[in-house]
Amino acid sequence: MSYDVVIIGAGPGGYVSAIRAGQSGLKTALVEKASIGGMCLNWGCVPTKSLLESAKRFHLTKEAAAFGVDGIDIDKLSFNWQTAVKRSVKIVQRLTGGIGYLLKKNGVEIVDGVAIINGRGSVSVANRLLDAKHIIIATGSRPLGLNLPVPEELVTGIENFLTMEVLPEKPVVVGNGPHALELAQFFNLAGIEVKLAVPEQILVPRLDLRISSYIAKMFKKAKIEIFDLHEITGYEDGELLAADRHIPCDKIINASEREAVVPESLEPFDLQDGFIKVDGFLRTSIDNVFAVGDVNGKGNLAHIASAQGLHAVNVINGIQKPFDFKNSPLNIYTYPEIAQVGLTEAEIKDRDVPYKVNEFPLSANSKALIEGHIDGFIRLLSEKKYGEVLGVQIVADHATDMIAEAVLMINMEGTIFDVAQTIHAHPTVSEIFMEAGFDAFEQPVHI
Numbered sequence: 001m002s003y004d005v006v007i008i009g010a011g012p013g014g015y016v017s018a019i020r021a022g023q024s025g026l027k028t029a030l031v032e033k034a035s036i037g038g039m040c041l042n043w044g045c046v047p048t049k050s051l052l053e054s055a056k057r058f059h060l061t062k063e064a065a066a067f068g069v070d071g072i073d074i075d076k077l078s079f080n081w082q083t084a085v086k087r088s089v090k091i092v093q094r095l096t097g098g099i100g101y102l103l104k105k106n107g108v109e110i111v112d113g114v115a116i117i118n119g120r121g122s123v124s125v126a127n128r129l130l131d132a133k134h135i136i137i138a139t140g141s142r143p144l145g146l147n148l149p150v151p152e153e154l155v156t157g158i159e160n161f162l163t164m165e166v167l168p169e170k171p172v173v174v175g176n177g178p179h180a181l182e183l184a185q186f187f188n189l190a191g192i193e194v195k196l197a198v199p200e201q202i203l204v205p206r207l208d209l210r211i212s213s214y215i216a217k218m219f220k221k222a223k224i225e226i227f228d229l230h231e232i233t234g235y236e237d238g239e240l241l242a243a244d245r246h247i248p249c250d251k252i253i254n255a256s257e258r259e260a261v262v263p264e265s266l267e268p269f270d271l272q273d274g275f276i277k278v279d280g281f282l283r284t285s286i287d288n289v290f291a292v293g294d295v296n297g298k299g300n301l302a303h304i305a306s307a308q309g310l311h312a313v314n315v316i317n318g319i320q321k322p323f324d325f326k327n328s329p330l331n332i333y334t335y336p337e338i339a340q341v342g343l344t345e346a347e348i349k350d351r352d353v354p355y356k357v358n359e360f361p362l363s364a365n366s367k368a369l370i371e372g373h374i375d376g377f378i379r380l381l382s383e384k385k386y387g388e389v390l391g392v393q394i395v396a397d398h399a400t401d402m403i404a405e406a407v408l409m410i411n412m413e414g415t416i417f418d419v420a421q422t423i424h425a426h427p428t429v430s431e432i433f434m435e436a437g438f439d440a441f442e443q444p445v446h447i
Contacts, residue, residue: 011038
């Protein structure tokens with residue numbers, strides 16, 4: 001069977017590519033060896049955010065009396081893990097069902113199995129040959145194995161985490177990225193003592209140091225201990241052996257750095273640090289084969305994979321425009337949420353650009369005060385001469401939603417004056433954009 005495009009992997013990069021390809025009239029096949037939606041939808045992004053929301057609700061219930069809600073016996077509150085999991089499963093089923101419908105609606109053929117790329121023009125799946133004018137690889141990534149001197153059964157990945165009958169009592173989350181931070185905070189909000197082991201004391205690579213410092217303080221306040229992964233020297237009698245102490249631990253959750261899942265190919269790809277190397281148009285070293293999402297190492301977040309998938313289909317359809325790698329938002333779904341886009345302060349300094357930083361606190365925002373979520377701020381980084389916005393960082397409830405305004409502003413080369421003159425409804429947390437904009441030319445309204 002001949003296709004205009006064969007897509008390997010049905011995660012956020014793959015299924016979005018397939019839907020867009022079908023919409024644009026391309027005859028499309030989507031190959032998936034496991035589940036439509038991939039890691040993100042079935043085991044990662046969606047179910048873990050659902051569980052985090054359940055834990056957050058549990059935590060906030062303890063504060064309900066301050067809002068005038070009486071009759072809650074705090075001593076009788078408990079977190080029901082199985083109910084939270086069931087809720088997340090229902091959400092996943094609804095979303096995967098919807099994606100299946102959209103794929104069918106747009107004429108995408110789903111092929112079950114493991115794909116082998118034969119070369120520039122075909123893919124084999126089991127005993128079936130798929131001829132393809134173009135191939136898009138969207139096979140994603142997986143956590144690196146933990147090279148720790150601990151029993152194998154002590155460690156679990158996110159796939160198995162969701163199938164646990166009961167939650168561990170003394171978990172240690174291993175990793176330095178959004179996913180690790182979110183899992184650690186999930187346990188904490190659910191009332192479980194948790195520790196976070198990170199390599200080289202880096203919480204999230206490429207995160208602005210101001211935000212990293214805030215997270216460290218936030219976790220310290222919540223009594224989530226952060227320690228260096230390399231301190232672990234062994235495991236004995238229910239405790240991790242560290243350099244100078246013993247750490248109680250009944251389960252290690254592996255949320256470590258990820259490695260690419262590179263499909264088998266009879267014509268090898270050029271790799272860079274284990275990821276498939278791509279050019280500005282997302283083409284691999286085989287010119288009619290594209291690689292999008294985690295597998296190319298250009299960002300390991302779902303929205304980046306989807307954006308790259310859409311871009312690859314545009315290139316196939318003749319829109320020859322390079323992909324913009326620099327302005328993809330980094331979202332962390334902690335409580336409060338954290339988001340950033342554009343350049344960090346360190347990156348601006350490295351470019352020797354005169355700049356200014358303006359910060360506005362949530363504690364001066366009406367909506368934040370109303371909702372009782374006053375921890376956080378917006379941070380606006382702009383160059384001094386023309387006031388162009390170079391980077392934005394937000395710590396606030398729904399920061400991951402509000403960051404889209406900053407993405408648009410940076411993509412349009414907007415200035416601090418544009419930010420200040422954009423009318424925001426009152427009262428809303430998004431008014432912090434306007435306030436930071438006014439503060440950038442020393443005319444703040446509410447501070």
